[in-house]
Amino acid sequence: MTRNALRAVGSFYLPVAIIGLPMLFPLYWLLATALKTPGEAFAIPPTWYPHDATIAGFRSVFSDGVFAQAIRTSLLVAGATAVFSVLVALCGGYALARLVFPLRRTGATTLLFTQLFPAAAILIPLYLFWSRVGLHSSRTALIITYLAQAVPVATWLMKSYIETIPIEMEQQAWIDGASRFRAFLHVVLPLAGPAVGATGMLAFVGAWNEFVFALTLTGTDPRMKTLPVAMVDFIGQHGIEWDRLMAAAVVATVPAVVLFFAAQRFFVQGLTAGAVKA
Amino acid sequence: MGLLLFTPALAVIALLFILPVAYEIVISLYRSRVYEASDPFVGWENYRRLLRGGDFPESLGNTLWWTVGSLIGQGLIGVFLAVLLMRNLPGRGAIRTLLLSTWIMPGVVVGAIWRWMFDPIAGVLNALLAGVGLPECDFLGRVDTALASCIATNIWRGVPFWLLMVSARLQAVPQEFYDAAAVDGASGWRRFAHITLPQIRNIVLLCAMLSFIWTFNAFDLIYALTRGGPDIATTTIPMLIYESGIRNGHFGEAAAMSIVFLVLMAAAIAVFVRTSLSRQEEV
Numbered sequence: 001m002t003r004n005a006l007r008a009v010g011s012f013y014l015p016v017a018i019i020g021l022p023m024l025f026p027l028y029w030l031l032a033t034a035l036k037t038p039g040e041a042f043a044i045p046p047t048w049y050p051h052d053a054t055i056a057g058f059r060s061v062f063s064d065g066v067f068a069q070a071i072r073t074s075l076l077v078a079g080a081t082a083v084f085s086v087l088v089a090l091c092g093g094y095a096l097a098r099l100v101f102p103l104r105r106t107g108a109t110t111l112l113f114t115q116l117f118p119a120a121a122i123l124i125p126l127y128l129f130w131s132r133v134g135l136h137s138s139r140t141a142l143i144i145t146y147l148a149q150a151v152p153v154a155t156w157l158m159k160s161y162i163e164t165i166p167i168e169m170e171q172q173a174w175i176d177g178a179s180r181f182r183a184f185l186h187v188v189l190p191l192a193g194p195a196v197g198a199t200g201m202l203a204f205v206g207a208w209n210e211f212v213f214a215l216t217l218t219g220t221d222p223r224m225k226t227l228p229v230a231m232v233d234f235i236g237q238h239g240i241e242w243d244r245l246m247a248a249a250v251v252a253t254v255p256a257v258v259l260f261f262a263a264q265r266f267f268v269q270g271l272t273a274g275a276v277k278a
Numbered sequence: 279m280g281l282l283l284f285t286p287a288l289a290v291i292a293l294l295f296i297l298p299v300a301y302e303i304v305i306s307l308y309r310s311r312v313y314e315a316s317d318p319f320v321g322w323e324n325y326r327r328l329l330r331g332g333d334f335p336e337s338l339g340n341t342l343w344w345t346v347g348s349l350i351g352q353g354l355i356g357v358f359l360a361v362l363l364m365r366n367l368p369g370r371g372a373i374r375t376l377l378l379s380t381w382i383m384p385g386v387v388v389g390a391i392w393r394w395m396f397d398p399i400a401g402v403l404n405a406l407l408a409g410v411g412l413p414e415c416d417f418l419g420r421v422d423t424a425l426a427s428c429i430a431t432n433i434w435r436g437v438p439f440w441l442l443m444v445s446a447r448l449q450a451v452p453q454e455f456y457d458a459a460a461v462d463g464a465s466g467w468r469r470f471a472h473i474t475l476p477q478i479r480n481i482v483l484l485c486a487m488l489s490f491i492w493t494f495n496a497f498d499l500i501y502a503l504t505r506g507g508p509d510i511a512t513t514t515i516p517m518l519i520y521e522s523g524i525r526n527g528h529f530g531e532a533a534a535m536s537i538v539f540l541v542l543m544a545a546a547i548a549v550f551v552r553t554s555l556s557r558q559e560e561v
Contacts, residue, residue: 016362019355023437024376029402030391045405092287101280107288114295118495118543120516121536124305124523125298148294155287209384211498212516216524228386232502235390242394249390253383260382261375 034058034246041243057247067248069223070230073139077226078207080143085150085203086196092151093158093195094184098167108159111152119149119212127216137221145213150203157202161195162188198266201259208256227252299540302533310530317530324534333510333518334535341494341514344429348493349486351433356440357482361474363445377438385435389502392431393418396503418504421511428500428512432493440485447481448474483554490550494543515539 033041034057035050061067095101096108126145127136135141165188173183189196211228218224225233231248234240306324308317328334380388395402398416407414417427451474459469497516500506506513506521513521515535523532 016359019359020373023380023434026391026395026434027376027380029395030387033394042400044400045408046400046402088286088290091283095280095283099280099283101284103281103284103288107284110291111287114291116491116543116547117295118491118516118539120495120497120519121540121543122294122298122302123516123519124529124533124536125301126294127524128305128529129298129301144290145294148290151287151290205382209382211384211386211501212520215501216520228384228498231386231390235393235502236505242397242400245390246394249387252387253379256382256384257379260378 034250036243057243061248070225070227074227078204081146081207082200082204085154086200088151089154089158092155096159097162111156114152141217146207154199157199165191194266198263201263205256205259306533308530324530337513337518345493347429348432352436356437359441360444381438385498386502388435389499393503424511443485447478451477
């Protein structure tokens with residue numbers, strides 16, 4: 001090997017490998033375990049790759065009562081959160097971007113400040129509140145709570161996106177005799193498609209991943225558990241079946257990752273659209 | 279009209295942020311084993327009790343170690359990798375995807391993966407230790423290693439975020455800066471200290487602030503790893519709030535903890551913003 005190649009290995013590839021491999025190994029181990037048979041998952045010493053790979057673990061996650069129910073609950077809660085937060089954000093974002101009203105600036109900064117707010121700090125009052133109104137252990141309580149988490153960012157993103165849509169297009173519609181609402185419906189909404197998709201997806205991911213509120217608000221009722229709560233319950237049991245738990249972990253990860261990347265793509269498009277206008 | 283459209287957003291914010299805090303201050307002034315109308319008013323008693331010792335000071339200490347350890351680890355490794363990866367690495371897109379996946383996966387999943395790797399019986403880390411002839415270790419079950427193991431997991435979770443943010447910023451540093459330094463014969467370390475570091479300072483401060491908020495509030499990761507144990511060796515304040523309030527029904531005390539927690543966090547953010555702003559003016 002030449003001197004330069006040696007130096008490249010020493011100063012670049014070696015450090016990258018020393019830090020990079022441990023960074024990637026847990027992801028590999030997650031998949032490898034999920035594909036093992038129960039017997040092989042527990043082998044001591046562990047096998048470095050699944051010797052007879054099987055998707056039985058995944059199958060049991062989808063057929064197993066607890067996980068299958070939890071997946072349905074998570075889909076429902078995250079889906080509802082996404083839909084409602086997009087609706088609220090469209091109204092609020094349009095108002096912030098286009099209309100003049102009292103509290104406008106305060107409202108906008110408040111949105112950002114909520115992002116600094118620790119969830120754990122309001123666990124107690126929210127728990128007591130939902131218990132008192134009789135909605136403890138209900139999906140409704142969880143959806144409304146998630147909505148409050150998702151709405152600030154969604155509104156802010158929607159506002160920023162609507163600001164990139166030229167107001168002249170709306171004004172043209174007004175001149176043609178359309179009402180403000182019709183102009184919004186036929187001009188702004190079609191153009192805001194990417195923002196609607198992206199904010200919806202981000203809201204979905206946030207609700208899908210959330211744990212502490214789900215544990216607090218639905219933790220005692222087996223039919224209301226979301227996927228993360230069901231996973232933690234599974235960890236708490238004696239003699240964990242790791243192959244099944246890792247399969248559930250993959251199932252919990254895939255929607256979050258796919259939607260996050262899709263949302264990111266929308267945003268790149270959105271930003272480019274804004275740049276073209278400028 | 280505008281206010282009307284903005285009302286749903288405002289209502290949601292009020293419902294989840296403003297009203298709960300007001301309600302929580304009230305709760306924290308009552309005895310409240312289980313919150314009732316006849317519950318005795320105790321004033322500052324719940325707050326005084328927190329300072330008197332017991333679980334709160336210890337978990338405050340845990341929270342500080344957990345936060346500081348995670349931030350330093352994430353920051354050092356993240357910046358180091360970002361600087362190294364400035365050279366074009368083959369397969370960059372794939373690595374980026376994997377890193378982002380790590381960052382976006384649910385915290386409970388991260389906890390589950392590492393709990394499996396840390397497993398004292400069939401875990402892969404103990405197999406590695408045994409392979410090189412070291413004694414095995416029950417990482418999460420021992421008081422002296424549990425918190426460090428949790429911190430290691432959180433570093434793993436946070437590095438991708440730092441790496442992606444810092445390397446995105448590094449792409450924007452003009453190559454001429456480095457060319458000029460090379461002409462002047464500056465060493466690698468000097469190039470880092472005098473060119474790279476000033477360029478990435480702001481993004482590092484931003485990452486540190488966001489990581490601080492996420493780590494200080496973290497719940498899911500530790501809960502999946504240890505549930506705060508053994509004993510309370512890995513119990514941070516958010517977990518103590520959950521344990522004493524939701525699990526044991528000491529709502530008054532848990533509410534007082536939450537208020538203290540909120541104040542501490544606000545103070546930390548204020549100090550952080552102030553120092554980073556004043557530093558910026560010097561530049």
